[in-house]
Amino acid sequence: MLLFRSEEQLGRWCDAWGLPRGAILSPAICWALAREWYQDRRDPNWRRRTVDEAHALFRQLGLTGDFWKLN
């Protein structure tokens, strides 16, 4: 997951790597995802999210569609 100044710069990167565009997030949404995903990582009772739990989190942040399906 990389940061770009603009969609133009992302386009250059995709062309250079020969890769299609994936999903684009604002830094604010990426921060919201990072916060929800990692804020409990040092909790002694931490466990990996189930697929359903991860999907629910993605939906909560508006990350929907086939791209965000884990299975």
Add this chain to the structure above:
Amino acid sequence: MFDDSTLRLRIYDEIVRTSEAPSVAALATQFGVAVEDVSAVLRRMHNAHLLVLQPSGEVLMANPFSAVPTPFVTEVGDRRWFGNCIWDALGILATLHSNGRVLTSCAGCGDAMTLEVRDAVLTRDGIVHFALPARRWWDDIVFN
């Protein structure tokens, strides 16, 4: 006590404290167990996607932290850690429950970029790109 959870937390505590991942040998010494015992637990955690090991068996990623230098530097005061990607670099601030900054660069042009989190709010122009769909994230976690 030496079990998966305790070992996992020790790795995170050491990275937070020193900005470096502990070696397998150091963990074995700290817990008073054989290197092979630590390696076996780490391998099990790697296979369960709880962390990522280097080919040598040493820790590569204890997400969101990277054990090796990357272009994603998370800075809190005068302390720094490496993240695995922009998501993880922000994730370090989430893990630490702290204000701070991510020092990185545009992956297209190389210009320096800084993301700052203050009071749980991030403001910055730019876009984050997820190249691979979620179901493929673990196909090549290092590239991803």
